[in-house]
Amino acid sequence: MPDSREWPLWEVFVRPRRGLSHTHVGSLHAPDAGMALRNARDLYTRRQEGVSIWVVPAAAVTASSPDEKDAFFDPAADKVYRHPTFYVVPEGAPHL
């Protein structure tokens, strides 16, 4: 469950120059859209000029990947990162 104190996850799309389209380059955490955009500029473009950036809350992305093997065989739209079980770290497990 996301911690209410956590900065949410944003997906970052960058268009390096005119004529190309935006491509997904990764993700980052930021408290809001304004900071997300600025962090993305620092992290994924190193402040190159002429670059266009989109930041989208990961929670807002709707995903479907027909050629990927989805464990639930559901071709309908779904969340970006979906796993049958949520990663839980067993308490006290060494070197986990």
Add this chain to the structure above:
Amino acid sequence: MTSGTATTFDLLLALGDDALVMAQRLGGWCTRAPEMEEDVALANIALDQLGAARLLLGYAGEVEGAGRDEDALAFLRTDREYRNALLAELPDEDFAVLTAKLLFFCAFQRLRYARLAGGPDERLAAIAGKAVKESAYHVDHGAQWTVRLGDGTAGSHARMQAAVDEVWPYTHELFDDEPELRAAWLSTVEPVLAGATLSRPADGWAPRGGRDGRHTEALAYLLAEMQVLHRAHPGATW
């Protein structure tokens, strides 16, 4: 006491020292920022300031014509010979103080650079033209955090107000040479404070002396750390 007409050398030194001391303070935040994305952002600003410092001090050395390069100026002058404004050297281990410094100081730098970018000295105009674009990012960064800390939690508001109150007196020195810049500076800074629900301190105590080499006690410590290795190996190449 400020002099009448500053020489180009004095001007370049003041601008260069401003940027260098800011860079040194910002570099100290590396690995200590409140979040990893902020480590990247602050390092970016530090690199910008350091880049400007190198260009300005390098040019200063040439203008002086005594064979001093950027490193000789950076590493072999004492604090009594440094010409940065006091605001730059203030210790900023509190993120709120750092934020206030970024907002106030970089807004001043931006105005300074903007004026010089249109000035008669072509080389300085080129340096300033590049630096003014970077300054815009620095001011924006300071403003973003001022608003978030001022209008965040009750605790962050108190800390940010305290930081603004602490740093404000040191802003007066910035306009000793060009008082006409202050109005433009206030028009940038005041709306940010208002938007952050912070009160703009009253003008009162106005410490100064940095432009004449009379600094706070903090600068000697900053320079001692910065210069120790270089001074330990006179004449060496790195």
Add this chain to the structure above:
Amino acid sequence: MYGNDLGEPEALAGLAALAGQPAPATDGPAHLLDEVAAAERALAEAGARPAVAPGGPGDDELLAYFDALVEADQKVEPRDWMPDAYRQTLIRQIAQHAHSEIIGMQPEGNWISRAPSLKRKAILLAKVQDEAGHGLYLYAAAETLGVSRDTLVDLLLSGRQKYSSIFNYPTLTWADIGAIGWLVDGAAIVNQVPLCRCSYGPYARAMIRICKEESFHQRQGYEILHTLAHGTGAQKAMAQDAVDRWWYPSLAMFGPPDAESTHSEKSMAWRIKRFSNDELRQRFVDMCVPQAEVLGLTIPDPDLRWDDERGGHAYSQPDYAELFAVIKGDGPCNRQRMAHRRAAHAEGAWVREAAVAYAAKQSAREAVDA
């Protein structure tokens, strides 16, 4: 990643200093950026090939599909079914790589304020900034596997996940910055370039991005050492002293010898790990020997010599008992590195919380205005 030394419990049990084992001959040293570019092309080409035929419902078919994907050098992507062990292994490996980047900022960051020239200060600041960025790319890749960044940060700060042991050594002189660039980054590159071909898409892509950005890091460290080695007597002694202290810990970065690495086979089969510890270590030694000659510095190994039979250099193994002790937490700087990280995180909490509070207020205001 920075080190293979982060170890399974079984691999670390009963380690003792071992004599060097002859390693299989490796490929000649290719230009590493060319290898990264080749990996990037391979990624694009794999995607262009006809998709592996999906099977029907049921776990066996899912596993068969997954195995076929990996076998065909196709990339596993976040929404693919994957064995839980594959996912757990990847989360741990990617996260520990990320932690290594973040903690690795500390020994190098130690010299930013005292760099002996403005140019060196700028280069070092840029390098440390890159490392922060690389850590963030890697946390992002790990998050695609269903674990949150906050959880990963907590795993690091609580000591339940590790970072590369090399960063538990102190940077005592400016020359250490050179040695880290040459040796530690050199070892990291040897480890990392093969990861550009890792089976998991987000990790492979992050590694390609990282390797491209890192091409200048090792060279900068090397240049620092070269300048020192050809400088004053005091500078040359500083450089040699740093190499003397960092050589064996760098060798240990590749982890225990293959004979002690019991869990590597699964990682190899899943194309997470592409070469064995010993293969990578040998590649690293062979890379460093000619570089040391150009530097005019001595590698502190009297038994280092070319071995025709193995087609590489015979060398003395690092002290694996020391590696084990450092991984366990008793290296010179473990406590300090962790305390530093915990302090930064704790002291920054009020700032992070303020940002969250502000964002909530903004959302509320926008809702009212809408």
